[in-house]
Amino acid sequence: MPRKARAVAPTPDEQLAFYRQMVQVRRFEERAARAYTEAKIGGYCHLNLGEEGTVAGLMAAMQPDDYIFTNYREHGYALARGIAPERVMAELYGRSDGVSRGWGGSMHMFDIESRFMGGYGIVGGQVPLATGAALAIDYRGGSEAVICQMGEGTTNIGAFHESLNIAALWNLPIVYVVINNGLGMGTTVEKSSAEPELYKRAASYRMASARVDGNDPEAVHEATKVALASARAGKPYLLEAVSGRMKGHSVVDPAKYRSKEETEAARAGDPVAAYATRLSEKGVLTEELIAQIDAEVRAEVTAAAEFADASPHPEVKTLFDYTYATPVANDSRRLPGEALYPAAPRPSSKGASA
Numbered sequence: 503m504p505r506k507a508r509a510v511a512p513t514p515d516e517q518l519a520f521y522r523q524m525v526q527v528r529r530f531e532e533r534a535a536r537a538y539t540e541a542k543i544g545g546y547c548h549l550n551l552g553e554e555g556t557v558a559g560l561m562a563a564m565q566p567d568d569y570i571f572t573n574y575r576e577h578g579y580a581l582a583r584g585i586a587p588e589r590v591m592a593e594l595y596g597r598s599d600g601v602s603r604g605w606g607g608s609m610h611m612f613d614i615e616s617r618f619m620g621g622y623g624i625v626g627g628q629v630p631l632a633t634g635a636a637l638a639i640d641y642r643g644g645s646e647a648v649i650c651q652m653g654e655g656t657t658n659i660g661a662f663h664e665s666l667n668i669a670a671l672w673n674l675p676i677v678y679v680v681i682n683n684g685l686g687m688g689t690t691v692e693k694s695s696a697e698p699e700l701y702k703r704a705a706s707y708r709m710a711s712a713r714v715d716g717n718d719p720e721a722v723h724e725a726t727k728v729a730l731a732s733a734r735a736g737k738p739y740l741l742e743a744v745s746g747r748m749k750g751h752s753v754v755d756p757a758k759y760r761s762k763e764e765t766e767a768a769r770a771g772d773p774v775a776a777y778a779t780r781l782s783e784k785g786v787l788t789e790e791l792i793a794q795i796d797a798e799v800r801a802e803v804t805a806a807a808e809f810a811d812a813s814p815h816p817e818v819k820t821l822f823d824y825t826y827a828t829p830v831a832n833d834s835r836r837l838p839g840e841a842l843y844p845a846a847p848r849p850s851s852k853g854a855s856a
């Protein structure tokens with residue numbers, strides 16, 4: 503077992519930073535949901551509503567040169583990694599000022615500068631890639647670590663097990679973070695996982711692991727620091743953060759598979775409201791401060807939406823410019839509307855024999 507980092511109580515400034523981060527994710531996602539109903543956003547769109555505590559605590563523990571890979575439910579992680587809300591919103595709108603120049607959308611954000619490595623729509627797609635990044639760090643002798651975020655449904659994908667096995671065998675600097683929101687689309691974790699206490703799966707790979715209350719940003723922060731220290735020391739780690747999903751799987755899912763009571767229970771566990779109460783009881787937050795933070799964040803999110811609306815659509819001719827970093831043989835670069843095969847040359851009438 504790795505040596506545990508000493509738990510240090512966060513300062514009021516750190517607590518306020520966690521709270522502000524959680525409110526930013528909450529208001530941003532609410533705005534994204536609204537923009538979707540206004541048809542400003544196309545394609546799939548999955549929100550972090552209910553996971554704000556995990557996002558805030560996890561991301562605050564990362565160093566600037568660490569890498570993060572996520573699933574498609576990633577807006578909050580992009581924001582918390584310091585990517586400007588304007589660029590995140592513009593990406594949702596599919597505009598050229600978006601973080602992926604408008605070609606990625608909600609599920610495929612990517613920003614090399616902040617080492618935000620995406621944004622993957624295939625369940626588990628990010629897990630081998632993140633493991634490969636950890637191998638690259640180890641190979642080069644770097645001190646960075648990789649965080650690989652995923653939902654609990656992902657722990658039943660073969661690539662999850664292959665990746666954890668190889669990471670443990672090769673002592674790779676990676677933390678696998680399972681966000682257990684209790685549901686993979688409409689299926690509960692109890693129905694889909696023979697061992698629903700997912701952190702225990704690490705035992706199969708002799709990997710250190712822990713389960714933490716994902717609604718508590720301070721607990722997530724401490725647990726992530728321990729996990730990252732372990733990873734940097736060559737001991738990969740599995741961290742399970744338990745929280746709830748406040749709405750449907752994606753913005754278009756009415757979540758009819760959940761009973762009214764279950765939905766109410768998920769909403770009652772609201773991590774933003776709970777943390778506001780906790781910090782108010784400690785005297786760190788006041789009603790005025792709550793209102794002030796809310797107003798500031800709302801203004802920021804409104805500005806992001808206005809920026810996104812004003813940003814131009816990407817030019818169609820740039821569609822393939824960012825697909826691969828290096829040329830790929832037989833890579834079709836056919837633009838929408840272009841014929842599959844070039845038209846055969848017509849025989850010219852001149853010179854045609856009679």
Ligand SMILES: Cc1ncc(C[n+]2csc(CCOP(=O)(O)OP(=O)(O)O)c2C)c(N)n1
Pocket residue numbers: 573575623624625626652653654655656657683685686687751
């Ligand atoms: C390989 C693959 N299988 C199925 C799907 C369809 N699908 C999209 S999201 C999802 C549920 C994943 O749940 P979880 O990993 O818990 O993540 P969450 O949505 O809760 O963040 C499924 C089955 C997919 N995208 N990729």
